[in-house]
Amino acid sequence: MKSRAPRGSTLLTALAVTLLLALIIFGVLAYTGAERERSGRSVRDIDAQTCAESAAQWGRKFYGDRYPRWNDMLAGMPGSTGYNNPEEMDPTKWGEGSFGRIDGSVVDGSHPADFRVTLSDNVDEFPPAAPDPTQDNDLQVVLRAECLIRRLSLAETELVEAPRTATADPYQWRGNVLSETSQTRRNKVMEVVLIHVPDNEYRGQRGGGSAGDQNVVSGR
Secondary structure, three states, X not given: OOOHHHHHHHHHHHHHHHHHHHXXXXXXXXXXXXXXXXXXXXXXXXXXXXHHHHHHHHHHHHHHOOHHHHHHHHXXXXXXXXXXXXXXXXXXXXXXXXXXXXXXXXXXXXXXXXXXXXXXXXXXXXXXXXXXXXXXXXXXXXXXXXXXXXXXXXXXXXXXXXXXXXXXXXXXXXXXXXXXOHHHXXXXXXXXXXXXXXXXXXXXXXXXXXXXXXXXXXXX
């Protein structure tokens, strides 16, 4: 009976040490996995931001060259539909040329669009006039550049806000964009102001285009 006590105590000690080591190993693996996930998310966010910024730069040139059609695009007139509704998920209803691929290749069934850029009017009416989202009055529009690359979008479990449906904008000047859908919140989105400056040549990022001024060719 006296010889069994030490053996039992040793066994319990060994079990405790084993359990402690298992917990340490589990903690190290969990920490390593979390760090790997955070690192991957950081890289993905940088790539998504780059995608959205590239789309915004592309949108400045695309819509800048089409300044005479701004009001038709804002109003969704025949021949200019699909440019003012970022909530439209059907690519066949997007405005021609308002989307593309980062590498410049053709968008088709096997090569979906990497980004899409839509436009909307800013609030440029003065009281008592009501806001009119179909009419530009101050030579300024808002570009919304959205990265559509699936691997760069957030998963359902990573959404900051709970999924919700879009609601109408109380000011009635930008449709339902102020309350975006859960699908659009998964993607990286960037909004910039495009200003038409008459009698000035289009300028790229190095020439002031990224600042929103002097970035439209007059008369185009």
